[in-house]
Amino acid sequence: MSPDSPTPISNRLYSLDALRGFDMFWIMGAEEIIHHAHQISQNPFLGTLSNQMIHPDWNGFAFYDLIFPLFLFIAGLASPYSVVKEIELGKSKSQMTLRIIKRTIILILLGLVINQGIHIMPISEIRFGSVLGRIGIAYMFANFIFIYSKKEWMNYLWFAGLLIGYYLILKFTSAPGFPTGDLTQAGNFASYLDRLIMPGKLYLGNHDPEGLASSLPAISTGLLGILVGNYIKNNASNGTKKCVRMAIIGIIFILISLIWNLDFPINKNLWSSSFVMLTGGISILLFTLFYYIIDVKGYRKWAYFFKVIGVNSILIYISGTFIDWEYTTQGLFGWIGEWIGNPFSIVAMSVLYLGVKWGFLNALYKMKIFLKV
Numbered sequence: 001m002s003p004d005s006p007t008p009i010s011n012r013l014y015s016l017d018a019l020r021g022f023d024m025f026w027i028m029g030a031e032e033i034i035h036h037a038h039q040i041s042q043n044p045f046l047g048t049l050s051n052q053m054i055h056p057d058w059n060g061f062a063f064y065d066l067i068f069p070l071f072l073f074i075a076g077l078a079s080p081y082s083v084v085k086e087i088e089l090g091k092s093k094s095q096m097t098l099r100i101i102k103r104t105i106i107l108i109l110l111g112l113v114i115n116q117g118i119h120i121m122p123i124s125e126i127r128f129g130s131v132l133g134r135i136g137i138a139y140m141f142a143n144f145i146f147i148y149s150k151k152e153w154m155n156y157l158w159f160a161g162l163l164i165g166y167y168l169i170l171k172f173t174s175a176p177g178f179p180t181g182d183l184t185q186a187g188n189f190a191s192y193l194d195r196l197i198m199p200g201k202l203y204l205g206n207h208d209p210e211g212l213a214s215s216l217p218a219i220s221t222g223l224l225g226i227l228v229g230n231y232i233k234n235n236a237s238n239g240t241k242k243c244v245r246m247a248i249i250g251i252i253f254i255l256i257s258l259i260w261n262l263d264f265p266i267n268k269n270l271w272s273s274s275f276v277m278l279t280g281g282i283s284i285l286l287f288t289l290f291y292y293i294i295d296v297k298g299y300r301k302w303a304y305f306f307k308v309i310g311v312n313s314i315l316i317y318i319s320g321t322f323i324d325w326e327y328t329t330q331g332l333f334g335w336i337g338e339w340i341g342n343p344f345s346i347v348a349m350s351v352l353y354l355g356v357k358w359g360f361l362n363a364l365y366k367m368k369i370f371l372k373v
Contacts, residue, residue, distance in 0.1 A: 013232075015294040016078060018303035019287055021310030023070045026053070028309070028316055029354035031064070036346045058185060059265040061278060068131060068268070069221050069279035070286065071313070075139050076225025077287065080233045083143060093147055100143050106373050107136030110314075114321055126200040129210035132317075137215050142222030152230075159223050163273040166217045167264050170272075183265065190214050190270055207269065214271040221271075224280045228287065239296030246288040253281030308358065308365045315371035316361060329353045 031053040038046035052063040086096055111130025145158045170189055171181045178187030185191060185207050194202060194211035202208035228246065235242060257266060257278035266274045294300050309316065319325070330337075333352045337345040364370070 013081070013291070013295055014300050014303065014307065015287070015290040016074060016081075017310035018294060018306040019290045019310070020071065020074045020313050021303075021306030021308065022286075022290070023067055023074065024309050024313045024316060025306060026064070027067055028357050029350065033347060033350045033354065036350050040343045040347060055268065058269060059267050061266045061268070061275070065268040065275075066279055066282055068134075069218075069271075069276070070283045072135055072138055072218060072221045073225040073228075073280065073283040074287075075135060076142050076222035077229035077232075079143055079146060079226045080229040083147065084233075087147075096147060097144070100140050103373055104136035104140040107132040107139075110318055110373070111136075114318055117321065123199055124201065127203060127208070128198060128200045129194075129203060129208040129212075131210060132314075134210045134215055134218055138218040138222040141219045142226055145219075145223060146226045146230075155223060155227055155230075159220050159227065162220045162223075163217055163276055167260075167273045170270070171264070183267070183270070185269070188270060209269045214269075217271045217273055217276050220273075220276050221280060224276075225283070228284060232291065239292065243288050243292040243296060246284055246291075250281045250284035250288065253277050253284065257281060305358070308362045311370055312361050312364055314373055315364075316357060319357075319360075325353060325357060329356045332356065 034046065034049050034053055037043075038050040054062060055064055056062055083096055083100075086099075087093065091099075108130070111132035112126070112128065114132065115127045115130055146155060149155050149158070170183065173189035174180050174182040175187050175189060175192035178184070182188060185204070190211065190213035191202075191207040193213040194208055195206060198208065198212055202211065231246075232242060237245075254277070257274045257276075260274035260277060264272050264274050266272060266278055268275055290303070294303050329349065329352050333349070333356075336352065337349045340348050
């Protein structure tokens, strides 16, 4: 096996699109394949994998918790290539600021559409918190920090300051009637603040996993991606040395998160500082692996499957609001499920469901049609 021609580092990173596609792969249907395979076989190994595709109720961590912060990390990682390129081509910081704000507004609006569809309803029935909304807000502030920081070390100071500040806020406050530092769903200060300031309804009644208060540490997740992207783009070391250093940093992040977890539990719902460190460390390690194989060593063909997904990630994420993928899959391939018969048809149809989505994205890729926000 010989490497393909590697992409010059100044160009768009192939590994970045592939990693984004790998991330989206799990929520566009791959998790259902694992759930159904375990349902049929009751295999202990598949049972372990299936459990990793379910969010913990509150504290704790599963692989499924990584998908959201990894996407935000990747969005930040692209900034030194996209935002800086625009500035180098002559756009002012003010112009880039307006462009970033516009992108954030679009993502917030798309998040509202995914939550409710397009309907007229009372504000009290609208859920304003959303995955895309958080990505937009965290991406916006992370880029503002990156663009307007006069010294590079200030970016690192912001990253640490946001995490430590959020930790101190939650450790020395609580909702009324709860002890100081309470981190339960009802008693933590972040959820209480959301109940006070967020309009509409919260996802869990007294808490929203995409609330405003917990968007504060999410800025650090986006900023971490920017810092890694800036290092890859501007550091003069060869690719292998960069990968070794990033791998070490990723491991250190994970170790810090495990220690911090003893006092500030790893918790996706709160986007706790320990959660940022854990998912940040894993994200760095995953990117390092993809970057080393694809961009340093030049092995790219295997990653085409994921790149097709990655370049239209927002499109496939929102597509379920407008396209009935189950109906489409049944209409095209229902006969295969009937031919295979129970109990294995459920796994086969899950694979075909994912395949229909990928085929749609591949057709768009061939036609060079991409949804850009």
